[in-house]
Amino acid sequence: METLRELEAAARLGQLSRRDVLKRAAALGASAPVIASLLAACARQEATPTPASAAQTPAAAKPPPAASPTPAAAASPTPAPAAKRGQGGLVKLLWWQAPTILNPHLAQGSKDFNASRLVLEPLADINDKGELVPVLAAEIPSVENGGVRKDAKTVTWKLKKDVKWSDGQPFTSKDVKFTYEYVIDEKTTATTIANYTVIESIETPDDFTVVIRFKDPNPAWMNVFVGPYGRILPQHILKDYVGEKARTAPFNLNPIGTGPYKVKEFKPGDVVVYEMNENYRELDKPYFAQVEFKGGGDATTAARAVLQTGEVDYAWNLQVEAQVLDQLEKAGVGVVEVIEGVNVERILVNMTDPRKEVDGERSKLGVPHPWQSDLRVRQAYALACQRDVIANTLYGRAGKATSNILVAPERFVSKNTSWKLDLDAAAKLLDEAGWTKGPDGVRQKDGVRMEVVYQTTINPVRQKTQEIIKSAFEKLGIKVELKSIEASVFFSSDPGNPDTAAHFYTDLEMFTNGPSSTYPIDYMVSWYGKPDNIAQKANNWSGNNYERWQNEEYDKLYEQALVELDPKKQEELFIKMNDLVVNNVVVIPLVHRNSVSGRKKDLTGLELSRWTDETWNIANWRRSS
Amino acid sequence: MTQYLIRRILISIPTLVAISIVIFTILALAPGDPLSELAMNPAVPPEVRQRIRQSMGLDDPIPVRYVKWASSMLRGDFGYSFRSKSPVSDLIRQRLPTTLYVIGTAYLVSVLIAIPVGVLSAVRQYSIFDNIATTLAFIGFSLPTFVTGILFILVFSVKLGWLPMIYRTTIEVEGLAGLWMKIKQALMPIAVLGLFETAALTRYTRAAMLETIHQDYVRTARAKGLSERVVIMRHAMRNALIPVVTIVALSIPGIFTGAVITEQIFRVPGMGSLLISAIRDNDTPVIMAITIIFSTLVVLFNLIADILYGVLDPRIKYE
Numbered sequence: 001m002e003t004l005r006e007l008e009a010a011a012r013l014g015q016l017s018r019r020d021v022l023k024r025a026a027a028l029g030a031s032a033p034v035i036a037s038l039l040a041a042c043a044r045q046e047a048t049p050t051p052a053s054a055a056q057t058p059a060a061a062k063p064p065p066a067a068s069p070t071p072a073a074a075a076s077p078t079p080a081p082a083a084k085r086g087q088g089g090l091v092k093l094l095w096w097q098a099p100t101i102l103n104p105h106l107a108q109g110s111k112d113f114n115a116s117r118l119v120l121e122p123l124a125d126i127n128d129k130g131e132l133v134p135v136l137a138a139e140i141p142s143v144e145n146g147g148v149r150k151d152a153k154t155v156t157w158k159l160k161k162d163v164k165w166s167d168g169q170p171f172t173s174k175d176v177k178f179t180y181e182y183v184i185d186e187k188t189t190a191t192t193i194a195n196y197t198v199i200e201s202i203e204t205p206d207d208f209t210v211v212i213r214f215k216d217p218n219p220a221w222m223n224v225f226v227g228p229y230g231r232i233l234p235q236h237i238l239k240d241y242v243g244e245k246a247r248t249a250p251f252n253l254n255p256i257g258t259g260p261y262k263v264k265e266f267k268p269g270d271v272v273v274y275e276m277n278e279n280y281r282e283l284d285k286p287y288f289a290q291v292e293f294k295g296g297g298d299a300t301t302a303a304r305a306v307l308q309t310g311e312v313d314y315a316w317n318l319q320v321e322a323q324v325l326d327q328l329e330k331a332g333v334g335v336v337e338v339i340e341g342v343n344v345e346r347i348l349v350n351m352t353d354p355r356k357e358v359d360g361e362r363s364k365l366g367v368p369h370p371w372q373s374d375l376r377v378r379q380a381y382a383l384a385c386q387r388d389v390i391a392n393t394l395y396g397r398a399g400k401a402t403s404n405i406l407v408a409p410e411r412f413v414s415k416n417t418s419w420k421l422d423l424d425a426a427a428k429l430l431d432e433a434g435w436t437k438g439p440d441g442v443r444q445k446d447g448v449r450m451e452v453v454y455q456t457t458i459n460p461v462r463q464k465t466q467e468i469i470k471s472a473f474e475k476l477g478i479k480v481e482l483k484s485i486e487a488s489v490f491f492s493s494d495p496g497n498p499d500t501a502a503h504f505y506t507d508l509e510m511f512t513n514g515p516s517s518t519y520p521i522d523y524m525v526s527w528y529g530k531p532d533n534i535a536q537k538a539n540n541w542s543g544n545n546y547e548r549w550q551n552e553e554y555d556k557l558y559e560q561a562l563v564e565l566d567p568k569k570q571e572e573l574f575i576k577m578n579d580l581v582v583n584n585v586v587v588i589p590l591v592h593r594n595s596v597s598g599r600k601k602d603l604t605g606l607e608l609s610r611w612t613d614e615t616w617n618i619a620n621w622r623r624s625s
Numbered sequence: 626m627t628q629y630l631i632r633r634i635l636i637s638i639p640t641l642v643a644i645s646i647v648i649f650t651i652l653a654l655a656p657g658d659p660l661s662e663l664a665m666n667p668a669v670p671p672e673v674r675q676r677i678r679q680s681m682g683l684d685d686p687i688p689v690r691y692v693k694w695a696s697s698m699l700r701g702d703f704g705y706s707f708r709s710k711s712p713v714s715d716l717i718r719q720r721l722p723t724t725l726y727v728i729g730t731a732y733l734v735s736v737l738i739a740i741p742v743g744v745l746s747a748v749r750q751y752s753i754f755d756n757i758a759t760t761l762a763f764i765g766f767s768l769p770t771f772v773t774g775i776l777f778i779l780v781f782s783v784k785l786g787w788l789p790m791i792y793r794t795t796i797e798v799e800g801l802a803g804l805w806m807k808i809k810q811a812l813m814p815i816a817v818l819g820l821f822e823t824a825a826l827t828r829y830t831r832a833a834m835l836e837t838i839h840q841d842y843v844r845t846a847r848a849k850g851l852s853e854r855v856v857i858m859r860h861a862m863r864n865a866l867i868p869v870v871t872i873v874a875l876s877i878p879g880i881f882t883g884a885v886i887t888e889q890i891f892r893v894p895g896m897g898s899l900l901i902s903a904i905r906d907n908d909t910p911v912i913m914a915i916t917i918i919f920s921t922l923v924v925l926f927n928l929i930a931d932i933l934y935g936v937l938d939p940r941i942k943y944e
Binding site: 094098100101106108109110186187189191192193194195223228229247248252253265267268269270271273292294296297298301304305308309311312486487488489490491492493494495497499501502511512513514515516517520522523525526535539540541542543544 | 656657658659660661662663664665666667668669670671672673674675676677678680683684705706708709710711716719720778782783786789790791793794795889890892894898899902905906907
């Protein structure tokens, strides 16, 4: 494995291009995360050209540990040697949605995951580059350190030995195994269960080793016990609360964890006050003695509180109109933090007929849409979407125009697609398809008028987007009826409600979505065409494929990606899947959304990551003087 | 009197049952789902969400759900919140003190200001005092709380920087400094609500007072040679207060359920914000508990207002 180390060192020094690294790493049979980290090493090199000598010292003098993603941890700001834990006093965070439960496995929204991260930790977390950073694990498993078997059916995690729960009990591999047993019990009704159903069994040969056996080769092994859905629970506290009793556990509101903080006071729907965990393993951290995590209100006043009055130190998800945000930032109290996100705002195109009811359901699989089943019509739609105007005027710093549905991680992003606005070409395509303008200017064919219903949730930015699209479509002679639905209804899983995104009883619908894992297989399932994955009456609309698009080639690629271990081939598969969806205009991607938050100027040490909770490295947050 | 009370209480039972059935049915028929926030998260696939939905009993027939809820309600059990999995009674216990403090103070202040101002401006009708008072009342009555709330924040928090815009229940500073912080943060919500309530109540008091001071018995009292003070306080005001008492009594349940908009603007964690977030999350047990408490209080204070009539006006007798 010496060669792989050399390769990484070379990549770090920028002696090899990304393509070269990929080629050589693949030849060496490196696993996905290893390659990811290698590429990241290139990226770092390419992004910040530091003098070779400076970069050389750490890389050459001390060969990096085999668990190569660690450099990310080292890159995080290390506190001054004299740092004393708790010297920073109180830090105030403001979320405009309030946490209601602190057990992440029963969480019902990102705020709950964010708030519980201060207390409960996963084995590893994921930084913004998509690299694994060890948290409770001593090192990241990889093929070369023997952690990941060649067939990716067995993964072995080595745990840190000096970790204690905040009540003083030691943390061991038993807790990891217990977490699996807790989550996998259907009666627990864990929201995170889907990540764990791939596991065959978990063994704990000793207190600090966890061996996970998967049912099938699993290139997405890093979805398990990692990131927001992978928090480890204490067996000694929760062992009597598995299954139906899970909801009655006092732990849900007052968790005992291994993280830098413990809960001092929690008022669901209002505020969490945390105090330092005296048993935290890093003696000089955390910097802040107390954290106040306040929830409620709205995004605009939250932006005001952090950018203008400075009442809080950090404010989450500032979905505020671009101009307002710029103006508030001018007050000079706070700074707007923008990181690229994983989500794409998109329009879904229904392949089935939402008007015809067959066997008690509309938009039924096998009943093709009268015009949207024609590729030329769908291409015309895509040509009529002015994505840059939508991105620049409505999203500002919060988004940019895109032509892809998969925009992260970097290695899976397709460079083969593009978008343009061309109404003439669009009109030509519609004419070719036989949809010609009638006397009232609306296109029709065989007595069928091209009148589309376009639905989305109630949200000012979405309504403005709808208007922009509508005016372009109407120029083409497509009549558009706009519909907006309350988000909690639109996204509900109520089989009896026809207005949900999954029923898709309209021609077009718009929302945001993106991968939750760096191996985004659970996101690409959205276009897998097997009937039980199609949202329909037979499965109470619990399928992932809303467009009811079926494509044999895509299905094959997806099935292969489920078990593909070769990183190079993985890339090809995902890029091909993206291109198929985009080129067939099953989805019209509009805006690649960024995540926008605000911090007071003197708050430092944040390492926001698109893959995990903002609070994941709160132990490193500091106040600069 | 006792008989009257018993009869009224017995009538209120079917009223409350009817209210609960109506509200429960509306909530059950309303679309939406407590898990919708995770809908677009690939890590939580639709079948997982559907199973959790079923485990909450949301797919059972409405009558079955109602009977389940009503039977545990009768045992004094409000059930568990869908969201936080904690007993609803705990959530209410956490919110009630804040609401009573903020909203209650606002009501108290408004009653203390509105009644004397209303009486005085009626007695000195068309004086400068009356003109100013009616103009202010008119302004206060016309401005909705979300306008005054944001206006206050802009002036006192953003421009002047005197008052905090975020209400915190977690202030731990000891002594006078801490007390001052607690008062300071409540000033704006109290002022916003107080302004609105005072305005409304002043207008009622003034109107009621104007009606009574032109009555024959007031003229008679003056003719008897009673002092102006006694005429106003004993003869006019006591009669004028009957409608005012009704309004004050009927608005007391509002102190317990909070002020939704004002609480939302200032992030006051009271009953109003609990209710609105429960509605947004489709957290049926919490919504039901708050609405039932509210309806019970409304029924109760209606009764109290009726009894107070008898105290204020001896002519009213209950059989």
